[in-house]
Amino acid sequence: MPEITQQLDYAQLRARAMESLFEAFDSLCEGTVVVDRNARIVWINERYAARFGVADAKAAIGKEIEEIIPTSLMREVVRTGRPLLLDILDVNGESFVVTRIPIKDGNGDTIGAIGFALYDKLQPLQPFYARLHRLQHQLAQTQQHLAAERRAKYTFTNYIGNSPAATQVKQQARRAARLDTTVLLLGETGTGKELLAHAIHAASTRADRPFVGFNVAAIPENLLEAECFGAAPGAYTGAEKKARIGKFELANGGTLFLDEIGDMPLALQAKLLRVLQEHEVEPLGSNKVVKIDVRVIAATSRDLKADVAAGRFRADLYYRLNVLTIHLPALRERTEDFGPLCDHILEQIAARTRLTLRELDPAALALLKRCRWEGNIRELRNVLEQACMLADGPRLTEADIRGIVIPSEAAPPAETVDAAAITSYDEALAAFERNLITQTLRLTDGKVTEAARRLGLGRATLYKKIAALGIASRD
Numbered sequence: 001m002p003e004i005t006q007q008l009d010y011a012q013l014r015a016r017a018m019e020s021l022f023e024a025f026d027s028l029c030e031g032t033v034v035v036d037r038n039a040r041i042v043w044i045n046e047r048y049a050a051r052f053g054v055a056d057a058k059a060a061i062g063k064e065i066e067e068i069i070p071t072s073l074m075r076e077v078v079r080t081g082r083p084l085l086l087d088i089l090d091v092n093g094e095s096f097v098v099t100r101i102p103i104k105d106g107n108g109d110t111i112g113a114i115g116f117a118l119y120d121k122l123q124p125l126q127p128f129y130a131r132l133h134r135l136q137h138q139l140a141q142t143q144q145h146l147a148a149e150r151r152a153k154y155t156f157t158n159y160i161g162n163s164p165a166a167t168q169v170k171q172q173a174r175r176a177a178r179l180d181t182t183v184l185l186l187g188e189t190g191t192g193k194e195l196l197a198h199a200i201h202a203a204s205t206r207a208d209r210p211f212v213g214f215n216v217a218a219i220p221e222n223l224l225e226a227e228c229f230g231a232a233p234g235a236y237t238g239a240e241k242k243a244r245i246g247k248f249e250l251a252n253g254g255t256l257f258l259d260e261i262g263d264m265p266l267a268l269q270a271k272l273l274r275v276l277q278e279h280e281v282e283p284l285g286s287n288k289v290v291k292i293d294v295r296v297i298a299a300t301s302r303d304l305k306a307d308v309a310a311g312r313f314r315a316d317l318y319y320r321l322n323v324l325t326i327h328l329p330a331l332r333e334r335t336e337d338f339g340p341l342c343d344h345i346l347e348q349i350a351a352r353t354r355l356t357l358r359e360l361d362p363a364a365l366a367l368l369k370r371c372r373w374e375g376n377i378r379e380l381r382n383v384l385e386q387a388c389m390l391a392d393g394p395r396l397t398e399a400d401i402r403g404i405v406i407p408s409e410a411a412p413p414a415e416t417v418d419a420a421a422i423t424s425y426d427e428a429l430a431a432f433e434r435n436l437i438t439q440t441l442r443l444t445d446g447k448v449t450e451a452a453r454r455l456g457l458g459r460a461t462l463y464k465k466i467a468a469l470g471i472a473s474r475d
């Protein structure tokens with residue numbers, strides 16, 4: 001009966017294969033453990049038990065698996081009846097590749113599970129481990145970097161100025177930090193709205209949660225909704241395959257700083273209002289609603305009231321935002337702060353560039369005070385930076401400052417103004433601005449971003465001026 005003999009041989013061979021497999025794994029592996037259907041240990045080898053601080057493996061028998069191996073997933077294998085073929089188990093700082101297989105009875109019911117932990121020293125796995133560790137390290141670094149990015153960068157001590165106007169701003173901002181309401185910061189470009197938003201967050205009860213900021217004017221209109229509220233995978237043309245987490249969700253628990261809120265399109269204003277009222281967002285293209293707990297600090301350099309009157313900004317959103325409003329004074333409204341501000345900025349420049357710390361001559365300071373500073377403190381910083389780069393001596397003189405184009409000196413030299421041809425102050429100002437911006441754009445090869453940096457203006461502000469003055473630009 002050769003067929004029966006063959007069947008017997010095959011059955012024996014299969015049984016032997018199982019035993020060999022088990023023996024091979026057992027001898028190759030750092031650990032083997034067998035559990036019953038209740039995830040209680042039936043058997044564990046001595047080496048593995050020792051790894052978990054159990055001197056005598058027999059003492060582990062009958063114990064729940066997690067008592068010996070706290071992060072074990074054997075219970076899941078017993079519960080689902082499905083193997084976990086490859087996994088990584090971290091044991092006291094070492095990583096093992098582990099395999100867990102269910103044990104079935106003759107009816108196919110799961111009656112236990114067996115797990116093997118491969119040697120960490122297994123040579124062929126070294127490249128895999130090295131790669132894993134490298135990726136883990138990179139991930140940890142990225143997470144650290146992200147957490148740092150989402151921390152407030154400024155506190156109230158960074159807001160320099162003791163003039164009555166500056167003191168009032170700090171008082172109001174401190175009150176805003178204590179309350180958990182929406183805050184609206186109004187002020188010209190470069191007056192410190194973003195700085196103050198950071199400081200309010202840092203002094204609030206949300207300080208250890210994320211601070212997320214973004215500039216509404218800097219994001220193309222078609223991407224703004226996804227940027228704010230998130231998007232489901234493939235929710236819009238050109239969308240990434242992965243889901244996009246919106247800024248509201250990223251800021252959950254913390255503060256969201258919406259810069260240039262006045263530039264938000266009307267359709268999105270309606271959605272923002274709903275989010276502020278209902279404390280939930282619905283990512284684009286998803287039917288799911290996400291609960292959020294975010295304090296919003298909005299800012300704008302526009303005249304929001306005028307925008308409401310002109311129908312460019314929703315009145316209901318304006319009232320919703322206008323709960324606690326802080327007006328930041330322009331630099332020219334607090335000339336007494338010039339001295340401390342210049343000292344502070346010069347110290348920062350010296351620290352960053354490692355150039356010697358410069359002082360300002362009184363005449364240089366007087367000249368700076370006479371300027372219009374439409375770009376406010378940002379513009380002042382740019383002028384001082386350029387002066388530090390170009391000047392030789394330890395003190396910045398009036399001539400050093402004059403050596404730099406001061407973009408908005410209050411009284412332009414008389415010979416450049418053709419008074420007879422000018423009909424109004426506004427017209428003269430527009431002519432001056434057009435001339436200045438055109439010249440700067442010429443210097444920057446038509447690049448608006450670079451020109452904005454040189455002039456100490458926000459990019460959005462410069463774009464608006466370019467459009468209003470009818471100047472040609474490249475980007």
Ligand SMILES: Nc1ncnc2c1ncn2[C@@H]1O[C@H](COP(=O)(O)OP(=O)(O)OP(=O)(O)O)[C@@H](O)[C@H]1O
Binds near residue numbers: 193194259377
């Ligand atoms: N009171 C201040 N003390 C010290 N530095 C300040 C102060 N206000 C503003 N700055 C500095 O001026 C620069 C511009 O400030 P910030 O970006 O906060 O202005 P902004 O009003 O948000 O401008 P924009 O409207 O263009 O976004 C930053 O470098 C900031 O650190």
